[in-house]
Amino acid sequence: RMTRQGLTDLDALSAQAAERLTSLENILSRLIEIANKELTNQPLSEDDYKYIRGFAKTLEGAVIGVEEKGLKTTLVADVHTHILEGQVVEEAVGYVDLIIVACPSLHRTPYGADGSIFLAAGPVLSYYEFKHPMSDRLTDEAWQEMLDSPNRPERPKWYVPLMGNTPEDSE
Structure with a gap:
């Protein structure tokens, strides 16, 4: 609002x-x-x-009427500049991943009895954080190209235990 x-x-x-x-x-x-x-x-x-x-x-x-470019989730932003190293820290969103979560049912639902465990699945945004040369600051378009190339950065070390390996990581 x-x-x-x-x-x-x-x-x-x-x-x-x-x-x-x-x-x-x-x-x-x-x-x-x-x-x-x-x-x-x-x-x-x-x-x-x-x-x-x-x-x-x-x-x-x-989202009816939004241009295709406006619907993309693949975005990048400089969040820190380290002038002495000549690098920036980039935070980026990659493609949408699928997350599957085990959830306890606290009451009877169409999906299970009280106390049962059910799986919930849905989309979740992927996350990247990496250093990149300050002289070549990334645009969203350049990030999208990098994401589809062998030069795609690895996910942060803390991310993999939290989210597990994704098909994108195994390529």
């Missing part, structure tokens, strides 16, 4: 973009409502499960 309001106040938001942000606000409000039920051990309703199952389609509707 603050983003939409701030951009509206600056007169920097088209009607279509305002509509998309309002749609995203509604989606996030509904997801927060569902998450709060789960966090307080309240059973989810059939409508909640229906919303979760249709979430991908709902989210697609919130």
